[in-house]
Amino acid sequence: MSTKKSIAAFLQRFTKSRFSNLLLLIGLLVSISMITRVVFLIQSIQGVDITILNIAGIFILGLFYDLINASYFIIPLLFYIWITPQRIYSKAWSKYILYGFFSLLTFILLFNAVAEWFFWDEFGARYNFIAVDYLVYTNEVLGNIKESYPVAWIVAGVITLCLLLQYALRNRIRTTDTLPMSLKKRSSIALVFILLPITFFFTVTNRGHHFSSNAYVNELAANGMYELFAAYRNNELNYEQFYKKIPNEESFIEVKKLIHTAESQYISNEKHDLTRKVTHSGKEKRLNVVLISVESLSADFMSTFGSTKGITPFLDSLATQSLLFTKVYATGTRTVRGLEALSLCVPPTPGQSIVRRPHNEHMSSLGKIFEQKGYESKFIYGGYGYFDNMGYFFANNSYSVVDRNELKDEEIDYENIWGVADENLFTLTQHEIEKTIAAGKPVFAHVMTTSNHRPYTYPEGRINIPSHTCREGAVKYTDYAIGKFIKSCSHKSWFANTVFVIIADHCASSAGKSELPIQKYHIPLLIYSPSNIPASHMDRLMSQIDLGPTLLGLLNFSYTSKFYGYDIFALEPGRERIFISTYQSLGYVRDNKLIVLSPQQKEQTFLVNFKTNSLSPIANDSKLTREAISWYQSASYAFRKGLMH
Known part of the structure; x- marks a missing residue:
């Protein structure tokens, strides 16, 4: 009983502490990621094999990878919450720093969702190797985006939605500690949050959501932001390894x-x-x-x-x-x-x-x-x-x-x-x-x-x-x-x-439905030389x-x-x-x-x-x-x- 009381007391203290902001940010990330997943599912519904197992895998594995991505994404806010002394954190003006954090991170999440939509529309996949290449050649890629899409309107829309979200969440962003924590106690909690992404880095790969024979299903179970960094890590693969x-x-x-x-x-x-x-x-x-x-x-x-x-x-x-x-x-x-x-x-x-x-x-x-x-x-x-x-x-x-x-x-x-x-x-x-x-x-x-x-x-x-x-x-x-x-x-x-x-x-x-849809590799070849080749x-x-x-x-x-x-x-027949x-x-x-x-x-x-x-x-x-x-x-x-x- 004492253990249950201790846990309950800790949870109560945690939810009333500055660390509750991390849960708010994680919830925001998961919500946007899930909405994005549903939109992609609807857009690609004709290519998705609709079964109970596939739908369950899409959303259960999807949530798992969303949470992994969240463990990395919250790190900047985590460090601010962890190291900021109580005398500064409790100041009235400090709430504007938190609002700034949330505004920036929310903008990144929303803008990423829009960018993922355009990438999905073009390639039928989450971010991958192609997206990594695009980050390298920013001049051509940004120029292509400007020439292809109404960028100003898109950015304006994202900023507007970001501001509306911040207004709706303004009272939930905890700017003071109703139950202040010492640096030692904050450090013990922060250590748990830090160990999570380190553990995921060494134990989880982006192949874990490849559970289905349907390529769209596997892509829908992924998290785009996580896939981008996984592709960056794996941009050269040693065959023998x-x-x-x-x-x-x-x-x-x-x-x-x-x-x-x-x-x-x-x-x-x-x-x-x-x-x-x-x-x-x-x-x-x-x-x-x-x-x-x-x-x-x-x-x-x-x-x-x-x-x-x-x-x-x-x-x-x-x-x-x-x-x-x-x-x-x-x-x-x-x-x-x-x-x-x-x-x-x-x-x-x-x-x-x-x-x-x-x-x-x-x-x-x-x-x-x-x-x-x-x-x-x-x-x-x-x-x-x-x-x-x-x-x-x-x-x-x-x-x-x-x-x-x-x-x-x-x-x-x-x-x-x-x-x-x-x-x-x-x-x-x-x-x-x-x-x-x-x-x-x-x-x-x-x-x-x-x-x-x-x-x-x-x-x-x-x-x-x-x-x-x-x-x-x-x-x-x-x-x-x-x-x-x-x-x-x-x-x-x-x-x-x-x-x-x-x-x-x-x-x-x-x-395509399969990871290697063979019809998507079929190309024409013509050799034309009327005086030399019949x-x-x-x-x-x-x-x-x-x-x-x-x-x-x-x-x-x-x-x-x-x-x-x-x-x-x-080449003799049969060896093609x-x-x-x-x-x-x-x-x-x-x-x-x-x-x-x-x-x-x-x-x-x-x-x-x-x-x-x-x-x-x-x-x-x-x-x-x-x-x-x-x-x-x-x-x-x-x-x-x-x-x-």
Whole structure:
């Protein structure tokens, strides 16, 4: 009985002390987080598997992560309450300091809720790796936000709501101690609050809410602010530390079998060396190559792949005159991941793209091979090359970088925060091609577009969808710009000796019911060169990393390769495979099965139905799992040890 009385006395004293303000702030955070969760649930209701277990998990685990986030969030207020002497805390004017604390922290919570809504609307997920990247490139991101949304009105609305909340809570914010505590007693209570986030830091990860096979359910059970800091902590993942693995020597033995094709021979017996001599008989075709990686061009935007929107009229027409690849899949969900796949021809490694990592210089790249063949390799971009480290990466991997800095103001019809309009980018590209050809060299130009990106703005009058309307308008404008470029090139003397390659960097959206929704990685690939490559279809499964070897094969090049990609025309049937990934989940698809490798050494196997784009969990396939581990583990090891150089 005495124990119960002691506890009751302590609780009574606590609720009447200055520490009760912490409970008020925690309640505010949990309330806003729960409202946000409900709004996201309603917005994504069609993608959520509604079951009692899922709904319970969303809100019970959601509350758990809200409270974990609260344990971190209250720390500034905790320290003020803890260390402020009673003689100061009891002053009448001290309440304004508390009001200031609550006003600032409430504003952060409300503003975060609004920001999370826009992020969810764009990506169908809580804050993640993408949000961390956005914090790094604040100029472009803040500019994009200003151009996309009515920021002034949003901020004004948040401030108004913040003030109303503070007015409603003004009498609950305890500004005096009805039961004052000594520093010693305050310290004993503060110690408990401090130990909570420390304990959570070492014992809880952001994988704990991944309880469902439905990706939306798992995201709804998360707390966005907590996910942001978890993503920051995990922006580079060591494969061997976090993923299921086999001995490195075995992974390389397996991959050497998987990579080897009839036209290639290993040049070394060293167990970790994947260097091969690729040999094609006959004369090499020293054709100019223009590789256009199109921002966010999902395959399902094109009528060729079933769209009824009519937003890619030029590309659909070009597809009938091109070598069209119908089953190509991107490796990831970010531009830098697509650039990695297209330039280095390697599977995605967990965490950051190699484009963004340290020690990514002097690697075996597509640009390097063209350079060895006497080409001038160029990376041409309509924005500023420093963004996402693109300029540094390409400049240090055998490309010369041409970006927004090369254009004069009078040469720009339109630009937004991401870069110039695509038609201006292609005018610059044509100039760079002709400059190189005039110097007596063939050119390999890798061009990265920008217009198909929020805020979806472009010059007026080009298409029948007004600028700043929707993604469909941005897609149609990019289609228009590509058409204008190729039509202009067709009148040039060098056109007959040029190969145009059009591929997406990634799809427009990566959200789906599953963690790796396979249809969200399906991208178009067209190779157009009417004088050199007959129009036809290639309907075999193909990864984005296979483009480089396939292109070099079409040119009949012999070269030394460290690529993980296949020349699809030299690959015997049955060996096709693709890689799809987020920054944490690594997918490997072969024989209509998807292996998913995740942190904490997790593995899952799914049956893939490409007709319905559905995934069904099945029993583990140990052979394919071993293959998946070998591809990903060897690639991670090779980069970490400098073996891709």
